[in-house]
Amino acid sequence: MEINLIRYDFALGRKKPENIVNSENSCPFCDADNLTNIVDREGEFILLRNKYNVIKGSDMFVLIEASRCGIDMPDYTREHMRGLMRFAVRHWARLESEGKYSAVILYKNHGHLSGGTMRHPHMQIVGLRDVDPSLMTERGSFDGITVAEKDGVTLNAATRPRMGFGEFNIIGNKEHLDTMSDYLQKVVAFLVSRFKKSEDSYNIFFYHLDDKIAIKAMPRMVTSPLLIGYGIRLLPETLEKVVKEMRETL
Numbered sequence: 465m466e467i468n469l470i471r472y473d474f475a476l477g478r479k480k481p482e483n484i485v486n487s488e489n490s491c492p493f494c495d496a497d498n499l500t501n502i503v504d505r506e507g508e509f510i511l512l513r514n515k516y517n518v519i520k521g522s523d524m525f526v527l528i529e530a531s532r533c534g535i536d537m538p539d540y541t542r543e544h545m546r547g548l549m550r551f552a553v554r555h556w557a558r559l560e561s562e563g564k565y566s567a568v569i570l571y572k573n574h575g576h577l578s579g580g581t582m583r584h585p586h587m588q589i590v591g592l593r594d595v596d597p598s599l600m601t602e603r604g605s606f607d608g609i610t611v612a613e614k615d616g617v618t619l620n621a622a623t624r625p626r627m628g629f630g631e632f633n634i635i636g637n638k639e640h641l642d643t644m645s646d647y648l649q650k651v652v653a654f655l656v657s658r659f660k661k662s663e664d665s666y667n668i669f670f671y672h673l674d675d676k677i678a679i680k681a682m683p684r685m686v687t688s689p690l691l692i693g694y695g696i697r698l699l700p701e702t703l704e705k706v707v708k709e710m711r712e713t714l
């Protein structure tokens with residue numbers, strides 16, 4: 465099996481600050497005046513170099529979503545959320561167009577079970593120099609039961625998920641990023657309220673799918689050993705019920 469394998473700098477990773485579990489620790493992202501290596505700034509949004517470039521052969525960036533801690537995507541105004549999506553996708557495309565990377569990834573970790581370490585709302589953009597992008601996107605994982613459709617944008621619940629429970633896809637043209645943003649905001653609100661075991665943890669991943677953008681959002685819980693050991697994906701028996709609940713919240 466072909467895989468992407470990258471070295472991770474554990475010595476540097478150990479120095480990373482943490483303030484989700486250790487919530488008394490201060491937040492460097494609230495202290496915007498002292499941030500360094502800022503790449504771009506637009507209102508509350510700040511793109512800067514990640515101080516802890518733990519992935520070898522990469523350039524890592526942090527995208528600060530809001531000026532303060534304690535809020536997240538469901539709390540933003542619709543306009544703030546739309547502006548954030550435009551800012552994120554614009555910088556994702558800009559890094560891709562630089563031609564320095566074999567792939568550029570845009571994603572979000574939120575909560576301590578997601579791989580995140582900072583509670584301040586933020587996303588990540590990483591330019592990877594040495595990966596095979598064809599191994600990073602599973603087309604089938606975007607198949608699903610349609611929850612809603614508007615402006616050619618589809619929101620579905622994955623039926624061939626990458627991981628399992630509560631995996632939603634939003635697929636559309638970048639001309640309709642506002643509609644995608646509105647769906648994403650509602651999906652995140654649904655995930656954090658519906659999946660209590662995730663303790664507020666979720667991931668969002670962005671992909672290119674032909675000429676479209678695909679966004680995958682999922683709650684994070686302890687990963688099933690069947691997935692890790694045997695690649696078996698568990699689809700909840702309650703999938704149709706979850707779809708019905710999601711439709712009602714929309």
Ligand SMILES: [Zn+2]
Pocket residue numbers: 491492493494495532533583584
């Ligand atoms: Zn903060």
